[in-house]
Amino acid sequence: MEIEYQAPASLKETVALLAEKGERTCLIAGGSDLLVWLYQGLLEADVVVDVQRIPELSVLQFSPTDGLTIGAAVPWCRVCEHPQVAAFYPCLSLVARLIRSIPVKGRATLGSNLCTTPASSDAIPALIALEATCNIAGPQGQRAVPVEQLWAMPGQTTLGRGEMLVSVHLPVPRPHSGAWYIPFYPGDETDMIYVRVAASLALNDDDGEILAARVVLGAAAPTPLLLNTVSAVLVGQAPSEPVLDTAAALARVATWPTKDAHGNAVQRAQVAGLLTRRALCGALLQAKREIQPALHQDPGGLTVSTKESRYRFEGNGVQ
Ligand SMILES: Cc1cc2nc3c(=O)[nH]c(=O)nc-3n(C[C@H](O)[C@H](O)[C@H](O)COP(=O)(O)OP(=O)(O)OC[C@H]3O[C@@H](n4cnc5c(N)ncnc54)[C@H](O)[C@@H]3O)c2cc1C
Numbered sequence: 001m002e003i004e005y006q007a008p009a010s011l012k013e014t015v016a017l018l019a020e021k022g023e024r025t026c027l028i029a030g031g032s033d034l035l036v037w038l039y040q041g042l043l044e045a046d047v048v049v050d051v052q053r054i055p056e057l058s059v060l061q062f063s064p065t066d067g068l069t070i071g072a073a074v075p076w077c078r079v080c081e082h083p084q085v086a087a088f089y090p091c092l093s094l095v096a097r098l099i100r101s102i103p104v105k106g107r108a109t110l111g112s113n114l115c116t117t118p119a120s121s122d123a124i125p126a127l128i129a130l131e132a133t134c135n136i137a138g139p140q141g142q143r144a145v146p147v148e149q150l151w152a153m154p155g156q157t158t159l160g161r162g163e164m165l166v167s168v169h170l171p172v173p174r175p176h177s178g179a180w181y182i183p184f185y186p187g188d189e190t191d192m193i194y195v196r197v198a199a200s201l202a203l204n205d206d207d208g209e210i211l212a213a214r215v216v217l218g219a220a221a222p223t224p225l226l227l228n229t230v231s232a233v234l235v236g237q238a239p240s241e242p243v244l245d246t247a248a249a250l251a252r253v254a255t256w257p258t259k260d261a262h263g264n265a266v267q268r269a270q271v272a273g274l275l276t277r278r279a280l281c282g283a284l285l286q287a288k289r290e291i292q293p294a295l296h297q298d299p300g301g302l303t304v305s306t307k308e309s310r311y312r313f314e315g316n317g318v319q
Helices: 011-021 034-039 076-081 083-088 090-098 102-107 110-116 123-129 228-234 241-254 265-287
Strands: 004-006 025-028 047-050 060-063 067-071 133-138 141-146 151-153 164-170 177-184 195-203 210-218
Touching: 004 011, 011 025, 011 047, 011 133, 011 164, 025 034, 060 083, 067 083, 067 110, 076 083, 076 090, 076 102, 083 090, 090 123, 090 177, 110 123, 110 164, 123 177, 123 195, 123 210, 177 265, 195 265, 210 228, 210 241, 210 265, 228 241, 241 265
Parallel strands: 004 047, 025 047
Antiparallel strands: 060 067, 067 164, 133 141, 133 164, 177 195, 195 210
């Protein structure tokens, strides 16, 4: 079956094409997912619309007053190499470096990652922790939604008919703030990540009290979980061992009690608690500027190299 290929040069033209061509029209950015789905017959399309020529979707720019804008067609390698992403959003820079396949890093985009893989994405927990918003364009014009509101259910976004993701925007980091991301691989580097946690904190300059906090669990439920319960116990407190213990306990009970090939519900809950504590420690150290974030550096002293497994299950425990 032949598929029509279109490569419009403007956003307006693309939105018009989506409206004109109807439901069996697919956007394509890097193609690392879509081409596989089409080839394997998992998806059928009459028209494929390439978004790589649209200027708004190729933007990657930082402004100290406005923050960071990442166009939906920007590949991971550009995020990875961007000096201001590394300087101002080290947590996101870390995520980009963790994409393990080099060909995928060169083609696949952060925007499509948001539109396709809510449960297994590395980017989504970090973006939610960093309070990112999605800029969306469609027949009714443009709108912005927080990243955590992009999914209706696993694999299904809240994008309306004819709508598309234009870019993701991250606000300027607050003063005395930090963020960290920790994935968990149950086995070697070929394993799927089992649970991952992103955390962000902003501290009061005077007394170190927590002014804002976000903890997000990925792959712990069908969609990413922003733990408002954890934010509620952290905000207004000075960071302390008991406060971190409470946050970890809340993360443990937030995971879905499901069992899969990677482990059981008890293990998943335990990992979520452990990583929540460590991600918060990482965010805290950054907020206090006690660590200069770098790849393969885990604030808890554990490597995040993709070559080694970080933790291992022993019965129902984690080592
Ligand atoms: C070998 C391999 C390793 C991977 N490793 C990781 C990893 O370590 N961590 C991780 O998080 N992810 C990983 N991924 C997933 C990957 O990052 C995402 O699937 C990727 O970002 C897809 O990008 P793409 O541009 O190639 O998507 P495409 O194939 O171009 O598009 C995917 C979907 O997004 C839709 N889409 C594209 N652009 C838009 C838009 N602007 N608006 C709305 N919908 C749009 C398309 O219509 C399609 O449905 C891996 C994937 C592969 C194949």
